[in-house]
Amino acid sequence: MDMVHGAATIDRMQEEIVGVRYRDATTTFCRLVTEENIPLKSTIRQAIAATAPYVQVPSHLMQLPNGELRGVNYDHTILGWRGAIALMSELGGKRGILPNVQAMWYVPQGLNVWEQIICEFPGHYARDAEKCNAKFPGPDEQVNRFDGPSWNVPKVYFQDHAPIEDGTVEERLLRMQWAIAEGQKEESYGLFLGLAKDPASRDRLKDALLFAGITDLQDTIINRGGYQNIGHKALRARALVTIADYLGWDDSHALFYTVVPDLGCSPRLYGLWSEINTICKIDLPNSASIPKRTDKPLSEHELDVLTETLLWGGPFDVNSVILGLYQRGAGILDISDAVFVAFQRYLIDVLEAPSLFSHPTHALDYTNVVQSWIRNHDNPHQAKAVFLAARFMNDTIRSNAMYPRDPKFTLEPRHKFRAWADGIAVDRMLPVLDEHVLAQDAARAGALVDSYLERTTERQDLLDTITYAACHWQNDPHVMRNCSSSLEEYRSNRTPRKDDIIRGYVKHQSRYIKRASTHDCYNLFAEYFKPAA
Structure with missing residues (x-):
């Protein structure tokens, strides 16, 4: 037993998650895997179980006191797990555990989003987006109380439900899809649970769930405020499929509780889907x-x-x-x-x-x-x-394009550094690229990738370098999700320009805004897992 931290147990990790003690929860997560030899898969499943009741919201629209509407963010804890699980096989070995440690670091910060927005619960949105500590500071001016721990018990907006099993598979699939579209969360969730119990129905269930998520998409985000979902219904459906396949469908009830009810949450947006249906009916x-x-x-x-x-x-x-x-x-x-x-x-x-x-x-x-x-x-x-x-x-x-261009964000063109990049030996380029991704130097990182792509046919080590560097950044599940998307599409793309996916990938990972400037989570990972340099 660690004499400093005490015993590492699943119960302890779950208490730390719900208490928004994200540093402690991540330490316990690492110790469960390295000291207690709890399988990573089991530890992830228990972390999801701890959060499942506390990631629902009554709506993704909130009416403000002045009558205006604002959007309510979607749960990102499950999206972090989905990206992390996908990246394990990409990075391999101990390095493949890093995205999961990053996902765990974020999990306690992503609970009770509705309460975070109104400054009644600590976490990422309350601390960073809403700047709640400036509005409602605690007694210690040196401490941001919205960094945790929590002072309230997180709220449960949607209770778990029993499976619905009456009707044929076809009837239940159709009922589930319509219930999602109509916002009947209890019925859609119950139908999903009933269908998920039958292994023979799961492929059709995956297809139906993905279809439901993909077709719920705004026609535009321009001047719409919170009346959009920026693709989150589809992202959540894909997260469920990926994680359930990893955990095992029979062991994924908490995952289903996390994802399925939210697919029927408002707003539900089918205008673009209706437009494309009409076009195809007439012209295709x-x-x-x-x-x-x-x-x-x-x-x-x-x-x-x-x-x-x-x-x-x-x-x-x-x-x-x-x-x-x-x-x-x-x-x-x-x-x-x-x-x-x-x-x-x-x-x-x-x-x-x-x-x-x-x-x-x-x-x-x-x-x-x-x-x-x-x-x-x-x-x-x-x-x-x-x-x-x-x-x-x-x-x-x-x-x-509606935002005025800000000269202070002007990037030097990457071709300006091409001669510099070409002067670096190929076998030395990847360590240099790692340095420039971590330094958020997009121009030089882009020049290095351009040079590397033209001088060698090697791609796997290049992708590994970009991905591992990107996963140093904490507090942002988007990182792992974006990494997994780019990697999967690069491997599947059949156009002659597929290397542009790598160029876009390194530009994103060396330029996208970061939510934290420190690497505390990476350092914790390195302390416990001791990855090879």
Whole structure:
């Protein structure tokens, strides 16, 4: 037993999580794995069980005293776990545990989001976004009381429910999808639980859940305030599928409790989905029979046109280009691969201000969910989902364009440092790249990647370097999620420009705004797991 910290137990970790003692909870998490030899999978499952009752909200819209509406953030604890689990196999060995330690570090900070927003509970949103300590300081002016520990018991907004098992599988799947769309959270959750008990129904259940999440997407974020979800319904559905496959569906009840009720939470947004259905009914009546891939992938010219339209066109221009590609015989993944790689030019060449990466990278992660759904399931609506992904990407670009360009965030062009990068021996480039990602030096990091991609065909060590450096940053589950999206799409993309995904990846990870400037969580990980340098 650690004489300083006392015994490490699951009960202790769960108490520290609910008490918003995130440093203590992460220490106990590490000790459970390294000292008590509790399997990592079991420890993650118990952490999710501790948070499940406390991550629901009554709505993702809150009415302010003046009558205006503001958005209420979505639970990010489960998104951190999803990204971390996906990255374990990417990084491998002890290094693969780092994303899970980062996920654990955030978990106690992400509870009771509604109360955090109104400054009645500590955590990330209360401390950093709402600046609650400035409004309601504690007795010690040197201590931010919204950093934890908690002084209130977290609230439960949705009670657990029993499974609903009456009806055929087909009937229950349809009822579940309609209940989600109608906001009948109790019914949709109960139906999901009943279906999840049957191993033979799980593939169809995954498909139905992903479809429900993907189709609930705003038509625009421009001037909409909180009346949008920036793809979070889809991200949560994908998180459930990934984590349940890892934990085992029979051991994932707390995960289901975490995710499924929120899919029916307001606002529910189907305007864009209705628009694309109408377009396909009129102009693409064979959309349900379009193959996933064909022998007619996009030409270089078509990639150029798609890129230009995605970055600088309007929503109807995007519709027109994608419709034309389908009509001339391209397959679903032929087009969606091209959409993903075309979007990288916005990350690589246009984005500068660190704070403006947020919405575009939500669109990137949403597109990864769409891509994964298309690759792993068969659904007659998949051709339509490509329109949704491209429209979301284009919308975030147009939204960002409304912000005046701030000269203080101007980046030096990466080509300015190309000669410097070319002067570094190939076998020395990755350690130098690691330094510049950690230093958030996007221009030099980009030059190094450009040089490396042209001088060698090696890619795995390059991706590993970027990913491990990115996972040093704490307090932000987006990091692991964005990493896993880029890596999965790079491996699956079949366009001749797939290396642009790596260029976009390093730009994002060396420029995106960071929520903490220290590496306390990484240092804790290194202390307990002692990864190889």
